[in-house]
Amino acid sequence: MSMVNAFDATAADHLDPEDRALIDRRSKVLGPAYRLFYDEPLHLVRGEGAWVWDKAGKKYLDAYNNVASMGHCHPHVVQAISAQLGVLNTHTRYLHDGVVDYAERLLSTMPDALGHVMFTCTGSEANDLALRIARSYTRRQGVIVTRLAYHGLSEAVSELSPSLGDFVPRGPRVRLIDAPNALTIPPKEQGAKLAADLASAIVDMRADGIEPAAFIVDTVFSSDGLYPDPAGFLQPAVDLIRAEGGLFIADEVQPGFARTGEAMWGFQRHGLVPDMVTMGKPMGNGFPVSGTAMQPHLVAEFGEKARYFNTFGGNPVAAAAGMAVLDVIETEGLQENARRVGGYLKAGLEDIASGHRNIAQVRGAGLFLAVECMNEDDSPDAARARFVVNHLRRNGVLISATGPGANILKIRPPLILSEAEADHFIAATRAAFAAA
């Protein structure tokens, strides 16, 4: 599967000579596995708030960054990391207040049943740890994920990431089911459909002698095309996996940390209490910190017999970064801002859609929005999505696209987005669709 919105290196002739030279040097040393975004890659040199600047001094509204969710270079986070870097940076085999204070505060944002949290450095590591614990606890191997899921890139979780394409081995232990589809399935049927698909996957797995250890989903189905609604539709599938002896793991790398506006975590919109919760991306606003929260009984034996030590995971600087992000979410009211400005932005996009026959749907929650582009014959309009993404980029607004048809605009501005910035985004998007 080729990557949506990837730069095509064979079409580099039109680029600035300096950028072309840098791309050549980059390919030479980083090799062929790296990809750049956009028809014309962006050469960035500075970031602040919702904005980034390229080397020519042109500024861009970054509406596609789920890492710097507090805004680029947020001074409170930068200060907290820098200060701790200058004082002490060891690891969790020495006692340190920072990691304990942070773990307590992080867990206080979740249901009480999620009693422990373990720290890792990347979302992949968080999901890989959840998987190890799930398989160890259940003595089972099978995992069910959605058809275009992305849960990371370690060998074990790359098996759970079909969005990486068919060259990445899926192995015998994984089954894929359809993600929700808000265009073709009525809202009130989403829950039953997902549970029925999960049931079929379990039957199929058992026919090969594999028992289900876990059902893992991104609770807003980001890479599948963004399907947060209707709130509550996950419950039947979660009930089913538990009835069948497996665990429910909520991958909150994308929806977590207040992005959906209505809740700190995506699973809370569904009224669920997961067995495990994985977190990453915005957790340190760019500092590599991630984690896995879990119900304590799941890790009792694993903890005693296998132990876990992640050299950088939960070190004093990582804890300071994570704590600073929670400070910013709280003191700046970012969950409420995501709800309010996200709603405003969605209304603006719906207004564009109402006059445009090639926009099938605007959906999302808080500051995570999707615009689905369809041809008049109801086939996915990937060409329009690509045009809009690159038109916006040329006009100083950054988004990308996703979905099995590469036709769904993926919009994820920082949680600090203002209404004025939302207006800027809406105007640029209106212009892009008008030009398409």
Next chain:
Amino acid sequence: MSMVNAFDATAADHLDPEDRALIDRRSKVLGPAYRLFYDEPLHLVRGEGAWVWDKAGKKYLDAYNNVASMGHCHPHVVQAISAQLGVLNTHTRYLHDGVVDYAERLLSTMPDALGHVMFTCTGSEANDLALRIARSYTRRQGVIVTRLAYHGLSEAVSELSPSLGDFVPRGPRVRLIDAPNALTIPPKEQGAKLAADLASAIVDMRADGIEPAAFIVDTVFSSDGLYPDPAGFLQPAVDLIRAEGGLFIADEVQPGFARTGEAMWGFQRHGLVPDMVTMGKPMGNGFPVSGTAMQPHLVAEFGEKARYFNTFGGNPVAAAAGMAVLDVIETEGLQENARRVGGYLKAGLEDIASGHRNIAQVRGAGLFLAVECMNEDDSPDAARARFVVNHLRRNGVLISATGPGANILKIRPPLILSEAEADHFIAATRAAFAAA
């Protein structure tokens, strides 16, 4: 397998009440998988150079830290990270000079054949990526590691980490062979012995229908007990794995970045050119950065068909951290310091050993040294090692122990260690052995 030098939480009565309370809070939120060091855990609050301070203000010479190898809170590294944090911290799907400059400089420290480097966040991720590429390139699954190897904690590389104990599944694809043993095998036989053991493992694997994809070793065999000598003994095994169609992966997470004094990388002491090289721990002096270097042909197909994107891996701040570490190694002459002060420290330890019938051997390279404690009946003297480790800790010097018998002192001071600090270490070690 229980962890060497782990704190026993059931023996907490003698601890400071505040520390006991923190340990309780810590267990409650982090759960049972975490371990602390020492009979009496260390509650650290500050670090500088080769020293750390506990909350009572007592200082400790940190001779066991392979992360802060440039010294705790090295001002050049702190400054480089802090400065970049305040300017821009995005990712590798935008063009940025930092990651390209760093990759070029890092690769310039290696043989030309290692033409690409890919960036990850932890040593586990670096090894996991190497494993994915090795299996993809060879279309084979089998891996051979040493009996007490540690290569990380993702599901796939935890299979390659028998030092985690038998509860961690090894799976059908992995075979274990003896590490070198400098006490029982004459130096000139080490190379042939290792190759013969590798050959047997390959035969055993093939009997189960599994072909060898790779032979992975820490090039100083840290967790097995530290066996860097004689230089060159790895060559026959490396020749063999290649003759059998597998790859040789050098895990440089421990020996890399000048620790062995004589070379930047452990494999260079053996005169080898690996197929892949993995790096971590000291690479960012505590900032989570790691990487996998490789011969370009290995990643050509993987790069095209599977792509690789690690959200934080190689971001502008990670590149700045890595670059600053290379600056410090170069400008402060740390490879030469590791060679010179390491030799001085080793001579001091050999002097202690020469008067002590329970020290069987002092060995190592540069500032990575081991002291093997044996009973008079030639059984491993784990009790003495534990006594010395905890005696040193009480007297303000930090080391730990390793090896299958938990009887090998593991000594890894920062590369900035001075002769005066080495004298301090030698005096404390002499006192610990005298009291044992």
